[in-house]
Each structure stands twice: as C-alpha cells, then as structure tokens.
Amino acid sequence: MKEEGAEETHVLAFPIPSQGHINPLLQFCKRLASRGLKVTLAPTIFITKSAHIEVNNVRVEGISDGFDEGGMDAIKSPEVYFERFKVVGSESLAELIERQQSSGYPFKCLIYDSHMPWALEVGKRFGLSTASFFTQSCATDAIYYNVKKGLLSTPVQGPTVSLPGLPVLETHDLPSFVYYWGSYPIFRDSVLNQFQNVEQADYVLINTFDKLEDEVLKWMSNIYPIKTIGPSVPSIYLDKRVEDDKDYGLSLFESRKETYMDWLNMREAGSVIYVSFGSLSELGEEQMEEIALGLISSNHYFLWVVRKSEENKLPKSLAEDKSEKGLVVAWCSQLEVLAHKAVGCFLTHCGWNSTIESVSLGVPMIAMPQWTDQTMNAKFLVDVWEIGVRVELDEKGIIRRKEIEKCVKEIMEGDRGEKIKRNAFRWKVLAKEAIDEGGSSDKNIDEFVASLLCA
Structure with missing residues (x-):
C-alpha cells in the first residue's frame, strides 16, 4: 500500500x-x-x-x-x-x-x-x-x-x-x-x-x-x-x-472490558439491546426512568452505557429489578459491542459516529435523537436507509416506557424488524465495499x- x-x-x-x-x-x-x-x-x-x-x-x-x-x-x-x-x-x-x-x-x-x-x-x-x-x-x-x-x-x-x-x-x-x-x-x-x-x-x-x-x-x-x-x-x-x-x-473515558464482554458472551445471538447516548448528551431523570422501565418491560437483555456524570439520574426501579436482564456500565468499546453476535439492535442518540459505526457493522437502530445533527441522521436511517425505527415523544417531550417497549419489540420480534435487519446487512456490505x-x-x-x- x-x-x-x-x-x-x-x-x-x-x-x-x-x-x-x-x-x-x-x-x-x-x-x-x-x-x-x-x-x-x-x-x-x-x-x-x-x-x-x-x-x-x-x-x-x-x-x-x-x-x-x-x-x-x-x-x-x-x-x-x-x-x-x-x-x-x-x-x-x-x-x-x-x-x-x-x-x-x-x-x-x-x-x-x-x-x-x-x-x-x-x-x-x-x-x-x-x-x-x-x-x-x-x-x-x-x-x-x-x-x-x-x-x-x-x-x-x-x-x-x-x-x-x-x-x-x-x-x-x-x-x-x-x-x-x-x-x-x-x-x-x-x-x-x-x-x-x-x-x-x-x-x-x-x-x-x-x-x-x-x-x-x-x-x-x-x-x-x-x-x-x-x-x-x-x-x-x-x-x-x-x-x-x-x-x-x-479515549477520554475508561472502561472495564472484561465486565461487559463476559456478560455479552453469555447471551444468545441477537438477544441484547445496546443502549448509549454518546459522550455529550444529557437526559433528565424522568426520561432516564422511562427508558429503564421500557427496557425492563420489553423482557429483552440490555447493555446500557451511562457516563459517571449521569449515574445519579439512574432510577431506583433499575436497581430493584431482579430479572438480571440488564447491565449498566460507565463506558465501553462501542465498536466491539456492536460487532458482538449477541447485540440485536442499538438504542442510540444518532450521533454521526454512532450512526456510521452501526451502519458499518449491520446493526439495526432505534433512533432517539437529542440535538444538533442527530435529528437529520434519524430521518435518514429510518426513511432513506430503512435500517431502524424512531421513537415518538409525548406532549411533554418525553419518550414513555410503552414507546420504548414498542420500538424494541418492533425490531427484535416483528416482521418489520426482519426487513430492517436485511437492510442493515445490505448497508454493512456496501460500507465495506467503499x-x-x-x-x-x-x-x-x-x-x-x-x-x-x-x-
């Protein structure tokens, strides 16, 4: 070369x-x-x-x-x-x-x-x-x-x-x-x-x-x-x-790789929802609780990245959940997680790096844009590339637990999810070819x- x-x-x-x-x-x-x-x-x-x-x-x-x-x-x-x-x-x-x-x-x-x-x-x-x-x-x-x-x-x-x-x-x-x-x-x-x-x-x-x-x-x-x-x-x-x-x-952040990789290695292929909102986005306590309850009620495994600066917003409902369905970490190697066979979809803020990483690895997305370019990226991944679904806000601007649960099941269980997975694989091939x-x-x-x- x-x-x-x-x-x-x-x-x-x-x-x-x-x-x-x-x-x-x-x-x-x-x-x-x-x-x-x-x-x-x-x-x-x-x-x-x-x-x-x-x-x-x-x-x-x-x-x-x-x-x-x-x-x-x-x-x-x-x-x-x-x-x-x-x-x-x-x-x-x-x-x-x-x-x-x-x-x-x-x-x-x-x-x-x-x-x-x-x-x-x-x-x-x-x-x-x-x-x-x-x-x-x-x-x-x-x-x-x-x-x-x-x-x-x-x-x-x-x-x-x-x-x-x-x-x-x-x-x-x-x-x-x-x-x-x-x-x-x-x-x-x-x-x-x-x-x-x-x-x-x-x-x-x-x-x-x-x-x-x-x-x-x-x-x-x-x-x-x-x-x-x-x-x-x-x-x-x-x-x-x-x-x-x-x-x-x-990396500006430190992670304990053995914790989450060991946890992922114990999960079946396509069974885990990976959740991350990037290095800058900040969510309110009410929104954090709705996400937690929605993930728990979806009855799917989830790996959730919550930065140390955001940990105080985690709801008690997450700590009290005894199903062992979820793992919360302060940071992780996102690419390594997205590439893991256990990950079935990505609940994301739709930052461009996260979006193009997910495209490159063929992982379907649940779009939860926060600000800046993320709304544009969400538009493209849902309506143009057709590799994800987008959450809907209520009148207070909050994504409720039922909406989180619905979107998770739509990708992980529904017929539309199968089409989205096929499209995601096609874009993975095109990214590699480029x-x-x-x-x-x-x-x-x-x-x-x-x-x-x-x-």
Missing part, C-alpha cells in the same frame, strides 16, 4: 478536543500512515495528558488551547473557551509548524477539523496544502451550507423543506440549531462557519461514503472538491488491511495521497 516517496511527506492533523471529533480524524490518519506517510495528530495538551492513548504509526503532539490543566471543562462558558482556543491555538499551531520546519521532515499538509476555519489561515501562512475535515454527514453539511449562504431562510417557515439532493424534510428533521434557531448560538455559529472560507481549502474530506448519501454528495461536489473517505472506523471491522487497527486508540481495495473511498484516499506526493 505504500507509495514511493511517501515517507518524506509529513501530514499534520488538527482535531477539535472532543471524542466524537478526534475518532474519525485519527482513524483517517492511520489510513494515511498505512500508505507510508508520516502523520502527526495535534490534539490539545490537556487531551494528551488525560486521555488513554495507544496509537501506532501516528505521532501525537499536543498544542495549547489556553487551558492546559483543565481543558474544555475548566471553563463553563463555551463562548469564552472557543474564543481563547482560537487565539492561543493559532499561536501554538504555528509554533508546532515552525519547529517542524527546522527538522528533516517539515509538514506538507494540514488537515483541520472544519469547525476551526481559522486553522486554514495558519496553514496557508506557512505554504501548506490544506484539507477541511467534516465529521458530520454530507446531508447535515448541506443544510448548514444552505443556511450560511442564505439559500434557506431562518427561522424556518412552513411544515416542510425541499432542498437539492435531499428528501423532503419536516422542520423537526432539520438540525436543532436550524429548527430551534435561538438555541445554542455559539454552536450554531460554529457549524455555519465551517463554510466561512472552505472554498480556499485544497481538499474537502467527509466521513461518509458515496452510496450512503449519493444524491446530496453529487450536489455538494459541484460546489466543493469533496472526497468521501469513510466509513472512518478501525480497519478490523471493515477491510482488515491496516495492521493491528482494532480500536480508535485514543473502503475495501478499489472501493470509492479507498480510491479517494489514494488520490489524496498521490496529490500530496506530487505537490
């Missing part, structure tokens, strides 16, 4: 300091390293000091965000954090590039998270090729593009929205920052500013694959030099061509590498 001259080409990758943003970019770095390129990942200094890091062939070098001792959690104001990160991060990123210039292997290309458009300016200042890395779906990116360019008026009027390359969307299918226009302005501005200067980037990389988002990719490719490079998940679960690539290799040798994403990665070697 290594190309001649690749070892002299050094790439710098710069992620947002969040687990969901680091994972896909680090995974792409491994793909580049497997082709012989030198690759450096530059998370924040706090991440390098606090995360569990086990990465081969990718050098990790921390840069400062201005909060080296506490990171993003050190300050309660996202506005203050990101403004400080822009100022200090620009300086620290420039210093790293300058230090590397005096070595024998200067950086040739900067791949930066699309949420940090200011990084492009740093890269251009040093004459580097630049690539904007989008960690969300192309469909979601298209919505933000249309809003940023004034092609979709906000606040959104009317019950439905029709945009090029996308199915007809109800307003509640739109990303929450667009549908609820006044919510989280700092994050709304961040997703819109991905398109602030992206036309100046030499490449636009998206963690998706062609057949998954065919129509919207064709439309967006007429505007930007897009290359799909996904699914960006460890190679062992797809093509198995990257040596020893069994996990992402950098990244396998000669697949669409594999070719795009080869073209990206070749262009760096020629530059």
